[in-house]
Amino acid sequence: MKLLVTGSSGYIGRFIIADAKRRGDKVIHLTRSEPDEGEWLPFDLENPPTRLPTADALIHCAFDHIPGRYRGGEGDDPNRFLKRNLEGSVKLFEAAKDAGVPRILFLSSRAVYDGYPATTRLTEDLPLNPTSLYGQMKWEVEQALNNLDVIGTSLRATGIYGHPTPNSDHKWSKLFADFEAGKTIEPRAGTELHGNDLVAAIRLILSLPKEQVANQAFNVSDIVVDRHDLLKAYGEHKGLDRSLPSAVSKSEKAEMDCTKLNNLGWNPGGWPGLNKFVRAI
Template sequence: MKIAVTGGTGRVGRFIVAEAIAAGDDVLSLSRPQYSLGDCPLLQGCDALVHCAFQHAPGRYRGGEGDDPAGFIRANLEGSIVLFNAAKDASVSRVIFLSSRAVYDGYAPGTTLTEDMPPRPTSLYGNIKWQAEQALDAMQDAAFSAASVRATGIYGPGGDHKWSSLFADFLAGRQIDPRRGTELHGADLARAVRLLLTCTDGGAFNASDILLDRHDLLARVAEITGTPHAPPAPSDTPVSVMRCDRLRALGWCPSGWPGLEQVLPVLLHRG
């Protein structure tokens, strides 16, 4: 299979590229100038497209528009629609779009989030993801199928991994605020994308795994590193957990706590 991937060197896309290469696929990595201006001849001959790229202020997704919401919309919504149309024009038969759990932000904390619930985004980021999902879904026909993956926070190896600053602050003895949230190993997301590339099922698929408290994460970091610093208190903030029924029906099984345990020494450069 020849797969085009946008954002293939980013925190999320790199896992998808690695999974595709391991499966023996021919991977084409696309940068924004190559796909955001209309016709994209590089897509000719591709069987599938995975769209992971997203332009935002460093380290921010919700609120990632900074002081340029118009540019944020132009790059991420209009640019995505241009890309989807280019893929269809190039006879790409399958598109996977990386959406976000942010489309559910309007639900009360502690709500169990299922794929049949109507999206309620509250941020510009979430709205753009939801509008892009709808635009892509409307393009489907007998020769062009698509699916959107509503992913939670992604962790995993890499020099710029999501907890780099958190771990550095904790090991330096700086104050860490209590917090908990849902997390998913990047390799598990990549396996979900692989499953979706090999079927024609459309619509939205939730992708999430563990509910992780910083107290538990940093307590384990302390055990691994021997730091004397105490983790923050456990958080009592309610968190909305996503059910992933549609992916699980396809045979997807994320790595859970064992996956986190396996990768922590790598993230801490001790394995």
């Protein structure tokens, strides 16, 4: 398979590239900076290329934001944020269509649901209710993709954990380091998904007939992870005697219903997958 991948140097992009390399796929990296290996096409959301090479699919993960922030990633310049992320994505999709790329997969976010109470079971048929410019932008990019005459699919992904490559940093690297150092950890819970399970969802979508995935959005999430439970497992693995943060009620974090994707054959790793990740550190 030949893939065009934006944001291939980012955290999620590296999971996708590692999987493509294992499969022997050809990847064209669409990034600002040239990668260490592989074919490269300079890409910036502010000035996306008007011409793209043909490929089997475009996977759009690139997102321009203040480093370390998604919600609130616009900083003090919301107009520039929208121009780059919304208008830039639309121009990218149009260039892919003109190049004859038959499938486009867009990495959206659970932020499109943020306005719902924590007791809500989040399903794809709910009216979208973003409360941040980030969520609003993701929603509008989804709509723009649906208006193109291509096989367009959006994946509303939750938080991603795991090592994109062996021994690389991961989303909880600093959390674990602070815990080992005996620092006070604030209680928090969130919906989480291993990066390899996200990649499995992407591969499944790309393999299915167009009538099953075209102009659709799919929730992609796995488990609600409380820092108390996560750090308890990590502490036991490392033999650490540290103070744990208070447990958070699971009812304080809305769960994403992934039945729609499960029914197509997708099954993430759940708690066994998370425990395997912790034990491998």
